[in-house]
Amino acid sequence: MHDPFLDDPFNFDDPEGDEMPWDESTKERKSLTLTDDGKVVITLKGGPGFEAPWIVIHAGSVDEAEDTLDEVYSKGLQHKVTKAAAAFSTGGSSGGRTASRSNPPGVASKTCQHGEMTYRTGTSAKGAWKAYFCPAEDKNEQCSPVWVK
Template sequence: MTTAAPVVATPNPFKIGLTFKAASGFDAEWITPTVFGGSADEVAQRTVDLIAALKEYGVIELASKAAEYTRGQYKGATAAAKTAPKRFEGGKVVSSGGGAHGGDVECVHGPRTYRSGGTWEAMFCPAREKSEQCPPAWKDKKTGRFVVKG
């Protein structure tokens, strides 16, 4: 009895990753589809088709509304978190509200960690790798706000 050799499907050699944001703010939802194809022309055409379909069916708007609904259902969120959206300012993420500490209390990696050492107070980047950490925000004794000195 002879058996035929299995057919091995080769993956599409061309792909493009896209990122669509639901809004202009830092905290906007992202949709990140990947388009595959057997040729560059096929990937380009499929990308155009995908963008047209996302627009036609309102996918970005639906994703934004679904995420907003989900955030509204989260009972652990504080009132400050709900009312103080984050934004970019001078290349850094800043909070509109300020919270318990004012100033640069967040960075691109999230909320900074408070530390003090007797005569100083600072907020440090939460990134795990030291090489990826943002500069610390030191407390300005005159204003009481945390500031990244540059």
């Protein structure tokens, strides 16, 4: 009868009984040689959720990656990518906000130095409110809200 385990490629038993597969002392060590194909990859994720935008940087060296990363931040690419991802994922809508984006019938739209202001309504502890808000993405650059009485 033929032994089915005789030619087993996963048989780690040493016929001599003195060496195990994890015993590195008797094995020849191979050196690792890096080629020009080695790359540095940096992934910047814009938030914790799966919908958050990513910026992926592929560079040929650490210095090139650092230069590219500096350029990403100096030109504000992370803000542009976030804004584009929000517009893309919502089809250009408010991104799930519950506030109304259109003016009520008979009410003219308002503008500020950043463009057409967004009309929103809501309820706070003081009661219902209505206001126009600046469209600037950067909160430090936003104009003051125009409250409707």
